[in-house]
Amino acid sequence: MNPADSGEKSEHLFVGIDVGGTNVKVGVVDDNGRVVADTSFPTEQQKGPEFAIELACSTVRELLLQHELDYSQVLRLGLGTPGPMDIPAGLILTPSNLPGWRNFPVRQTLAQAADRPVTFCNDAAAAAFGEYWVGGGSDFSSLVLFTLGTGVGGGIIVDDVSIDGAHSHGAEIGHMRIDSSDSARICSCGMPGHLEAYASATAVMLRTHERLAAGEESILQDQQSPTPLMIANAASSGDAMAIEIVMETADYLSDGIACLAHVIDPGVVLIGGAMNFGGSDNDLGRTFLDRIKTNVRRDTFTMIAENLTIDFAHLGSGAGFVGAAGLARRDYWRSRKNTSSTTQLS
Numbered sequence: 001m002n003p004a005d006s007g008e009k010s011e012h013l014f015v016g017i018d019v020g021g022t023n024v025k026v027g028v029v030d031d032n033g034r035v036v037a038d039t040s041f042p043t044e045q046q047k048g049p050e051f052a053i054e055l056a057c058s059t060v061r062e063l064l065l066q067h068e069l070d071y072s073q074v075l076r077l078g079l080g081t082p083g084p085m086d087i088p089a090g091l092i093l094t095p096s097n098l099p100g101w102r103n104f105p106v107r108q109t110l111a112q113a114a115d116r117p118v119t120f121c122n123d124a125a126a127a128a129f130g131e132y133w134v135g136g137g138s139d140f141s142s143l144v145l146f147t148l149g150t151g152v153g154g155g156i157i158v159d160d161v162s163i164d165g166a167h168s169h170g171a172e173i174g175h176m177r178i179d180s181s182d183s184a185r186i187c188s189c190g191m192p193g194h195l196e197a198y199a200s201a202t203a204v205m206l207r208t209h210e211r212l213a214a215g216e217e218s219i220l221q222d223q224q225s226p227t228p229l230m231i232a233n234a235a236s237s238g239d240a241m242a243i244e245i246v247m248e249t250a251d252y253l254s255d256g257i258a259c260l261a262h263v264i265d266p267g268v269v270l271i272g273g274a275m276n277f278g279g280s281d282n283d284l285g286r287t288f289l290d291r292i293k294t295n296v297r298r299d300t301f302t303m304i305a306e307n308l309t310i311d312f313a314h315l316g317s318g319a320g321f322v323g324a325a326g327l328a329r330r331d332y333w334r335s336r337k338n339t340s341s342t343t344q345l346s
């Protein structure tokens with residue numbers, strides 16, 4: 001059962017902090033996955049990481065005050081940041097959208113400022129864990145999340161564990177190679193044929209631009225540079241080229257999903273991020289999802305094809321801080337369990 005549905009409030013609180021290039025999202029989440037309070041503030045990355053960390057800590061205290069809660073209830077914090085990172089060392093390395101944060105010991109700095117232990121994680125892994133804990137994956141023991149935005153990000157959770165890899169670079173699912181032809185598109189990472197070069201919002205806009213530049217007929221010809229939302233609207237109004245763009249995106253994404261389905265055999269695959277073509281609330285989104293399901297069913301082993309759930313993500317932009325708090329909660333209860341078993345042994 002989804003813990004947030006249990007109706008019980010918990011005294012134990014965990015804080016999730018999701019650092020992005022534009023905003024920092026902060027949330028206080030209870031032991032059942034219920035969001036008690038949340039807010040966000042501009043990252044102002046030119047002011048450096050210390051500024052954002054101090055502001056995150058004072059924001060948490062303000063949120064608690066507003067809700068008449070005490071800081072002593074906060075047991076642990078979770079911090080999600082963009083990569084690349086060194087998770088065991090607690091370092092954020094060379095994030096492209098946070099240039100002032102290079103090689104910064106972010107976990108230790110936050111732990112000192114907050115006077116609490118901190119679980120450090122990749123922001124996409126945090127979003128995946130949020131969905132796994134209280135979102136679209138809460139009925140499953142394993143999950144893969146694809147996030148479609150500027151790039152293609154994602155996370156893989158198996159039995160409470162985020163697959164971060166030996167070098168904190170696991171689950172880079174946007175960089176699976178889906179095209180090995182000589183004409184493969186070049187990914188933002190510089191390598192050819194990666195999923196991100198085909199199914200990200202950036203790729204969708206580029207593919208649309210190429211077809212319009214070639215003179216293809218479409219109502220989008222009137223637009224300077226159509227966004228995914230404009231493309232989705234054109235597709236919803238029956239524009240043949242826009243429909244093809246959306247369905248091709250489903251086809252590319254399906255290649256990545258089928259590949260991972262054979263590797264992970266997850267209970268559920270979720271599709272999240274800003275570009276979801278309307279999600280499950282409209283016909284286009286449902287058609288997009290159905291196309292993916294049909295393709296993946298065709299392209300995977302029968303046992304997987306018949307049992308894999310594929311859906312849109314449920315939590316929206318709050319998934320990152322909820323998941324960061326969830327990972328903190330997991331580590332808190334694990335450390336308690338270890339402490340008590342050590343005590344029993346001695």
Ligand SMILES: [Zn+2]
Pocket residue numbers: 174175187188189190191194196
């Ligand atoms: Zn790549």
